[in-house]
Amino acid sequence: MQRAAVLVRRGCCPRAAGTPAVLPSMNPQVRAVEYAVRGPIVLKAGEIELELQRGIKKPFTEVIRANIGDAQAMGQQPITFLRQVMALCTYPNLLDSPSFPEDAKKRARRILQACGGNSLGSYSASQGVNCIREDVAAYITRRDGGVPADPDNIYLTTGASDGISTILKILVSGGGKSRTGVMIPIPQYPLYSAVISELDAIQVNYYLDEENCWALNVNELRRAIQEAKDHCDPKVLCIINPGNPTGQVQSRKCIEDVIHFAWEEKLFLLADEVYQDNVYSPDCRFHSFKKVLYEMGPEYSSNVELASFHSTSKGYMGECGYRGGYMEVINLHPEIKGQLVKLLSVRLCPPVSGQAAMDIVVNPPAPGEESFEQFHREKESVLGNLATKAKLTEDLFNEVPGIHCNPLQGAMYAFPRIFIPTKAVEAAQAHKMAPDMFYCMKLLEETGICVVPGSGFGQREGTYHFRMTILPPVEKLKTVLQKVKDFHIKFLEKYA
Amino acid sequence: MQRAAVLVRRGCCPRAAGTPAVLPSMNPQVRAVEYAVRGPIVLKAGEIELELQRGIKKPFTEVIRANIGDAQAMGQQPITFLRQVMALCTYPNLLDSPSFPEDAKKRARRILQACGGNSLGSYSASQGVNCIREDVAAYITRRDGGVPADPDNIYLTTGASDGISTILKILVSGGGKSRTGVMIPIPQYPLYSAVISELDAIQVNYYLDEENCWALNVNELRRAIQEAKDHCDPKVLCIINPGNPTGQVQSRKCIEDVIHFAWEEKLFLLADEVYQDNVYSPDCRFHSFKKVLYEMGPEYSSNVELASFHSTSKGYMGECGYRGGYMEVINLHPEIKGQLVKLLSVRLCPPVSGQAAMDIVVNPPAPGEESFEQFHREKESVLGNLATKAKLTEDLFNEVPGIHCNPLQGAMYAFPRIFIPTKAVEAAQAHKMAPDMFYCMKLLEETGICVVPGSGFGQREGTYHFRMTILPPVEKLKTVLQKVKDFHIKFLEKYA
Incomplete structure (x- = not known):
């Protein structure tokens, strides 16, 4: 390339810094997309985690990401059989290893073939x-x-x-x-x-x-x-x-x-x-x-x-x-x-x-297969725990004045309705936030608990909710629920 | 649901069999999409494979899928270190196994953390x-x-x-x-x-x-x-x-x-x-x-x-x-x-x-690390083979009258230009096919070799090409190239 030509041409095609070609005209449909489960509240949670790492003092020591149904991130252990088959498929030399059960090897061979x-x-x-x-x-x-x-x-x-x-x-x-x-x-x-x-x-x-x-x-x-x-x-x-x-x-x-x-x-x-x-x-x-x-x-x-x-x-x-x-x-x-x-x-x-x-x-292990018992135990443990936590969450939320929670019949979330006082709605408006976003931001800042405002899912006008996963281990979930309760009561008092 | 109500309503909302709601109005942009690398020729290859499995006699015993850059499907072995790290990440119990090298374990721990x-x-x-x-x-x-x-x-x-x-x-x-x-x-x-x-x-x-x-x-x-x-x-x-x-x-x-x-x-x-x-x-x-x-x-x-x-x-x-x-x-x-x-x-x-x-x-193993030597050997073997096959392919194609092949400087495909006689062009038109699609279909049917017509990639009007991967092992690739040569000569004779 001839530098001289570039310099000459630079004059005829100026491109002001900070105004790249794409900005004014990006796809408007993409701009219109919203995805609250990983939205502003989750970005804020990430910032707070970095602050904690840097030693900045907070009223809590960790962020609890109850915003997304991510079981293993909350400490749930993988089902052993699944991971054994996957490891065998990944590195087939292991098919000769005596430390893997035969039924897992049979599955891996079937998939690889x-x-x-x-x-x-x-x-x-x-x-x-x-x-x-x-x-x-x-x-x-x-x-x-x-x-x-x-x-x-x-x-x-x-x-x-x-x-x-x-x-x-x-x-x-x-x-x-x-x-x-x-x-x-x-x-x-x-x-x-x-x-x-x-x-x-x-x-x-x-x-x-x-x-x-x-x-x-x-x-x-x-x-x-x-x-x-x-x-x-x-x-x-x-x-x-x-x-x-x-x-x-x-x-x-x-x-x-x-x-x-x-x-x-x-x-x-x-x-x-x-x-x-x-x-x-x-x-x-x-x-x-x-x-x-x-x-x-x-x-x-x-x-x-x-x-x-x-x-x-x-x-x-x-x-x-x-x-x-x-x-x-x-x-x-x-x-x-x-x-x-x-x-x-x-x-x-x-x-x-x-x-x-x-x-x-x-196609998990079937009764009679070598891995069945362990698989069954692991499965029942996960599902039993989730059932316990579903009931616990419903019961504890419904003890809190200004929170109403329908039964968690299935899935892995609570979506309680929360009462937000008029003064809090006004404070949210002053911050140009939806009232439930304001509530969830305060909850995150004061307790480290990250949940997603109902407005990210849609709700009837004038009602407010949040979505919280029930994935933390039982004892931790109890602490989380207690913290939400304490926060909510203080919030009602503050904006009474 | 009340069955009676359904029966009554059935009269008012007839839905003729075979005319589902979606057909007339599917997304026209999706309909316009074309993707030749997995297009009609590959569907045909799948049909021929099924016929071979059913014992139907063909002038060949296997389909050679030279249509797609899929190295391991052509027999290339995975790089050992990569699969070791992946297996360790998949099933972390293996981190205690003496049969994995320490550098692979270190990588797996870093990723998992x-x-x-x-x-x-x-x-x-x-x-x-x-x-x-x-x-x-x-x-x-x-x-x-x-x-x-x-x-x-x-x-x-x-x-x-x-x-x-x-x-x-x-x-x-x-x-x-x-x-x-x-x-x-x-x-x-x-x-x-x-x-x-x-x-x-x-x-x-x-x-x-x-x-x-x-x-x-x-x-x-x-x-x-x-x-x-x-x-x-x-x-x-x-x-x-x-x-x-x-x-x-x-x-x-x-x-x-x-x-x-x-x-x-x-x-x-x-x-x-x-x-x-x-x-x-x-x-x-x-x-x-x-x-x-x-x-x-x-x-x-x-x-x-x-x-x-x-x-x-x-x-x-x-x-x-x-x-x-x-x-x-x-x-x-x-x-x-x-x-x-x-x-x-x-x-x-x-x-x-x-x-x-x-x-x-x-981030492959670095010199001095435990796995480096094996890794380096495997890498050089793959790249050395590819270089050999690139030259071999260019040379052999250019020996064939009516085929011209540019040097394969990089990537993993030959894209030779093929001469298609007027009579073959007319035969293709009679079958409502692009001439190079007609050529590739004949090649597939007569030799079992699956390549992609140039029209799937675009080419100057009046020129014809196909894309063939150079991934088969050297000896197999030689056979493939010889078969293409024989086919091409016969094709030229037939449509002279």
């Missing part, structure tokens, strides 16, 4: 490793009492989030009044609103009934869709069951009603069922949308389009970092399935290690 | 694990002879594809004539055209100079941008160096010219440098865009926006399945960096196992 070059380091088919999709289908069939599942309808994904955003990407189209409307619960998990923003689709809110344990009421779906039809084309209905952040477990009757509504309105059903193993209330049971769909008869099972999602991240395995997941699609037209595979192939494949983890989630 | 709950099963920060980003920055600094890299500018990704599509998602905006134009080389790696379709951006082609070893000529960039300005707002310039599918390695002079052009035109530079370790020609060296940018002085290094991509999938490690990668951004405005982290946080984090693999790619 299905991988290119017998290695986790090869790309898989874009839809996922064949034998893992077969194991997923077998799991669904068992789970649903024999309702058949076809491996051809299973797509392995990079966590459930990837599956949900991919299927939404396929479904969204149109402009103006024919732009696709996507119905989501309020409160929702903010992945939905974020992807809807990214895709420039139309978010159609339906409200869960807080007075009725966050139940889904089909009349509310009818209200929402009628209003939406004025300005968009509602085509997709998203359901989160068990609920996130709300923790309700839908009744079979309610699922039937929703399916009938989807059939009637020709909606594509998205069933986010990643908490299917996390049901704690003795009166509740998980019913999959797939099973209920089939039990409603061929008019439904042959016509209603459904995608259901599961993940390695939740359940009792809690393997968030592996980013494993699957989606099952029902009644998706073969041409669309072709389009889906094409779209997935652009990103080549989901992480093969995450696919292997998904295999163990859907 | 930086993970939530000391586990690969926790989510990481959305930008990636801190200490891994530090290792990436240290690697870049070493690679670029001391030009500093800031861990804050490093984002770990789910393979390079994820990074490239994420940054493009941020950059694309506008409508009509102000829609963002993205300049890409022709031939290109079809991730680019696919993402541009998905985002409804405008693809602006610049042609590489086949007569000149696929060099990039800045005059061609000028021609392309001038024409594009009539109908869009060109804002991004994508470079693939070493080239995919074309295998050229850019000279330092050429990189300077490109950077100056980007500075002049205020373009955001996307440097796809995933083949930075794959340079074979003794006359060529890899120069990173970052290093050249800094050496050109502050007017450039403080102003030109650059994102550079690397991956665990290529190089000599070939760990495609782990989906590890990183991107380094330069001169990205702090507000845009905030927007980027927000966007990444919606998908929570890249797979933590892929992040760990990336750590070993950028």
Whole structure:
């Protein structure tokens, strides 16, 4: 390059420092995205952690990240069998080691034989490793009492989030009044609103009934869709069951009603069922949308389009970092399935290690196998603890004046309603913050407890909530709840 | 649910079988996506494999998938040290095992200490694990002879594809004539055209100079941008160096010219440098865009926006399945960096196992460390073999009448130009196929060799090519090349 030419040209093409080309014109849909679970409160938590490390004194010694469902970060131990199989797949020399059980070796060999070059380091088919999709289908069939599942309808994904955003990407189209409307619960998990923003689709809110344990009421779906039809084309209905952040477990009757509504309105059903193993209330049971769909008869099972999602991240395995997941699609037209595979192939494949983890989630040791007893003990311990903590959290929150908490029937969060006094609402407004963001920031600054304001999930106007995970170990969770209680009482006094 | 109500309503809402709601109105941008590397030819290869399994006789006994850069699927063994560290991270009980070297244990401990709950099963920060980003920055600094890299500018990704599509998602905006134009080389790696379709951006082609070893000529960039300005707002310039599918390695002079052009035109530079370790020609060296940018002085290094991509999938490690990668951004405005982290946080984090693999790619054993010798031997063996195969492929192709192959200076593909006789072009048209697709289909059906037609990457009108990887082991590659030669000669005779 000739420097002289550059210097001459510099004059004709000035670029003022601090005004890079991209800033004024970045993608407005990306700018519109919000994702509270890792939003400003979590950034603040990170800053406080750094201050603590630097020795700055605080009224607490550690930040407790109860903002995200990240079990192992809270000290939950991985399920031994899963990690044994993964280690064997990673470093197959270990297949000769006497310190691994034979059933784990058998699994590892089965997975490796299905991988290119017998290695986790090869790309898989874009839809996922064949034998893992077969194991997923077998799991669904068992789970649903024999309702058949076809491996051809299973797509392995990079966590459930990837599956949900991919299927939404396929479904969204149109402009103006024919732009696709996507119905989501309020409160929702903010992945939905974020992807809807990214895709420039139309978010159609339906409200869960807080007075009725966050139940889904089909009349509310009818209200929402009628209003939406004025300005968009509602085509997709998203359901989160068990609920996130709300923790309700839908009744079979309610699922039937929703399916009938989807059939009637020709909606594509998205069933986010990643908490299917996390049901704690003795009166509740998980019913999959797939099973209920089939039990409603061929008019439904042959016509209603459904995608259901599961993940390695939740359940009792809690393997968030592996980013494993699957989606099952029902009644998706073969041409669309072709389009889906094409779209997935652009990103080549989901992480093969995450696919292997998904295999163990859907196909854990069976009774009689060498590893079964240890596996069973570990599983029951995790789920038993979660059930204890769900009840404990509900009970303790409901002891606090100005806090009301619905039963945590499932999932891994409390979403209590909090009373925020008028003076605190005014103080929040002075700080240009939502009142519950103001509350959560104060909670973080005074106690080190990081929770997510309800406004990040959506809530009825004038009500305030926060989402807190129940993942800390029991004794720590008790301390956390006591601290929230003390904070809340002081907060009410301060802004009385 | 009341069955009676359903039956009554069924009459009012008929949904004809085979016409699901989604089909007529799926996302047109998704429909427009094309991705040849896993396109129709690869589907056909899968069908043929199934036929072979079912015992159907063919003129060959196996399909050789030379369509995709998937080293381990072609029998390349993983680098031992990488897999040892990964196994230790996966199943930390192994940290007590005497059969793992101490340096691998030290690495595993360092990575685990930086993970939530000391586990690969926790989510990481959305930008990636801190200490891994530090290792990436240290690697870049070493690679670029001391030009500093800031861990804050490093984002770990789910393979390079994820990074490239994420940054493009941020950059694309506008409508009509102000829609963002993205300049890409022709031939290109079809991730680019696919993402541009998905985002409804405008693809602006610049042609590489086949007569000149696929060099990039800045005059061609000028021609392309001038024409594009009539109908869009060109804002991004994508470079693939070493080239995919074309295998050229850019000279330092050429990189300077490109950077100056980007500075002049205020373009955001996307440097796809995933083949930075794959340079074979003794006359060529890899120069990173970052290093050249800094050496050109502050007017450039403080102003030109650059994102550079690397991956665990290529190089000599070939760990495609782990989906590890990183991107380094330069001169990205702090507000845009905030927007980027927000966007990444919606998908929570890249797979933590892929992040760990990336750590070993950028930080392999150093001289003096216990594992260095074995590592060095393995690395040299892979790269030495690739260099041998690059030369062999070039030489053998150029022996065949009607095939011309530029030198494979880098990457892992040959992209020979093939002469297709008029009669074959007519036969292809009769089958509604591109002539080179017709050629590749015949090659697959007659020899079992799966390569990708040049039309999947783009090529000058009237020229025909295919892309073939050089990953099969040497002896197998020789057989493959001989078979292609025989096929080509017969093809020329048949359609003479």
